[in-house]
Each structure stands twice: as structure tokens, then as C-alpha cells.
Amino acid sequence: MSRSGKNPNERLKTAKGRSASSVRWLSRQLNDPYVKQARAEGWRSRAAFKLIDLDEKFGLLRGAKRVVDLGIAPGGWSQVVRKKAPAAAVVGIDLLPTDPIEGVTIFEMDFMADEAPQALTDALDGPPDLVISDMAANTVGHKQTDHLRTMGLVETAVDFAIQTLAPGGAFVAKVFAGGTDGELLTILKKNFTTVKHAKPPSSRKDSSEWYVIAQGFKGRADEAAQDS
Numbered sequence: 001m002s003r004s005g006k007n008p009n010e011r012l013k014t015a016k017g018r019s020a021s022s023v024r025w026l027s028r029q030l031n032d033p034y035v036k037q038a039r040a041e042g043w044r045s046r047a048a049f050k051l052i053d054l055d056e057k058f059g060l061l062r063g064a065k066r067v068v069d070l071g072i073a074p075g076g077w078s079q080v081v082r083k084k085a086p087a088a089a090v091v092g093i094d095l096l097p098t099d100p101i102e103g104v105t106i107f108e109m110d111f112m113a114d115e116a117p118q119a120l121t122d123a124l125d126g127p128p129d130l131v132i133s134d135m136a137a138n139t140v141g142h143k144q145t146d147h148l149r150t151m152g153l154v155e156t157a158v159d160f161a162i163q164t165l166a167p168g169g170a171f172v173a174k175v176f177a178g179g180t181d182g183e184l185l186t187i188l189k190k191n192f193t194t195v196k197h198a199k200p201p202s203s204r205k206d207s208s209e210w211y212v213i214a215q216g217f218k219g220r221a222d223e224a225a226q227d228s
């Protein structure tokens with residue numbers, strides 16, 4: 001072991017033929033304890049620990065019956081859902097292929113496609129009580145464009161959650177740069193009893209990602225009108 005506590009064999013010895021950013025990424029992966037732990041415990045992604053952390057703090061998966069996983073690939077979050085809430089029906093969607101997970105219906109589809117919301121809700125036998133989104137737009141390197149594209153995904157995920165969640169349900173989404181934009185936050189606060197932001201310990205310190213956690217869905221206005 002070196003004085004830094006890292007195994008020197010796991011350091012990259014040569015950068016030949018690799019760009020500086022890919023060397024940095026690979027080096028970070030090889031030295032990341034969460035990557036090692038994910039591999040050892042059979043999670044498909046280190047992201048699994050973020051949902052584990054968020055669940056420990058907010059009790060999201062306790063009693064969950066129907067869960068929608070937006071941006072499911074490679075499947076770490078859905079694995080966590082199935083482990084912590086084995087009775088839950090899960091449906092997920094991603095642009096990328098995801099290897100099958102027992103008990104999970106998976107769509108390889110753009111969540112922004114018109115037919116996506118219907119496909120997701122049709123796969124469940126009732127309204128979801130939890131919608132989780134770890135979606136992130138592929139970055140193009142132009143800061144403003146990247147921010148807008150990711151916010152577009154979050155906004156659509158919020159709309160979907162508000163249209164589909166069962167009363168009392170919860171919504172979790174990855175957001176960037178410290179939190180949710182003003183207008184989106186107003187919508188969330190109007191529709192949920194509590195809205196909080198958290199950065200799980202497993203989220204990389206140098207990443208600007210945060211998560212918004214909205215719990216206690218108040219129900220759709222049209223439903224409330226029907227009930228009265």
C-alpha cells in the first residue's frame with residue numbers, strides 16, 4: 001500500500017493513447033471504493049448506493065408497491081428497489097439497453113417520446129407510489145445547453161409524477177447545480193407535502209449532482225374535484 005492508502009497496482013501506469021479526461025475517469029473508477037463495493041455486492045452500478053443512501057434518509061422504499069425508474073440503465077436502482085421492497089412491481093425506461101431484472105418491466109425507449117408515459121403506466125396494475133429519476137442528458141460540453149437539456153428531463157419527470165402518482169406518493173430526481181429551479185420548486189411544493197434536496201454521501205464530491213425528494217403527493221386537482 002502507498003502512503004495514500006491506495007494500492008499502487010491500481011494506478012494507471014501509462015496514459016499512452018488515452019485522452020486526459022478518459023485517463024482521469026479510468027483512474028477514478030479504479031480507485032473508487034464504491035465501484036469496488038458495487039462489484040463485490042453484485043450491484044450493476046455505483047449509483048445503487050445513492051438510492052440506498054436516499055432510502056436510509058427518507059424511507060422511500062418502505063412499503064413501496066409500484067415503482068417507476070426513469071433512466072434505469074444499467075439497473076442498479078431497480079436492483080435496490082427489488083431488494084428493499086421485494087413485493088414492488090417495477091417498470092423502468094432508458095435510451096440504452098438494460099439486462100433483464102427479475103420482477104422489472106424494462107422499456108428501451110426515449111422517456112421524452114409521446115408514447116412513453118402510457119407505456120410505463122400500462123405496465124403497472126395501478127398508480128405508482130414512487131417515481132425515481134436518475135436521468136441525465138448526455139453532455140455536449142456547452143454548459144447552458146447541458147443545463148437546459150437536463151432540466152427538460154427533470155421537468156418532464158415532474159409532470160409525469162404529478163399526472164400518475166397515487167396520493168401520498170413520492171418523487172425523486174437528479175438535479176444539477178445545487179437544486180431545483182425556482183418554477184419547478186414552486187410546482188413541487190404545491191403538489192407535495194415536503195420537498196427536500198440531498199446529496200447522498202455516495203455522490204461524488206466533485207459532481208454538481210443533487211437529488212430532489214418530494215414526499216406526500218397531495219393528489220391531482222381533477223381527482224379531488226371528483227371526490228368532493
Ligand SMILES: C[S@@+](CC[C@H](N)C(=O)[O-])C[C@H]1O[C@@H](n2cnc3c(N)ncnc32)[C@H](O)[C@@H]1O
Pocket residue numbers: 044045047048070071072073074075076077078093094095096109110111112134135136137138153
Ligand atoms: C446515471 S444513469 C442511471 C443509472 C441508474 N440509476 C442505475 O442505478 O443503474 C442515467 C441514465 O439516464 C438515461 N437517459 C438519459 N436521457 C434519457 C431519456 N430521454 N430517456 C430515457 N433514458 C434517458 C441514460 O441513458 C442513462 O442510462
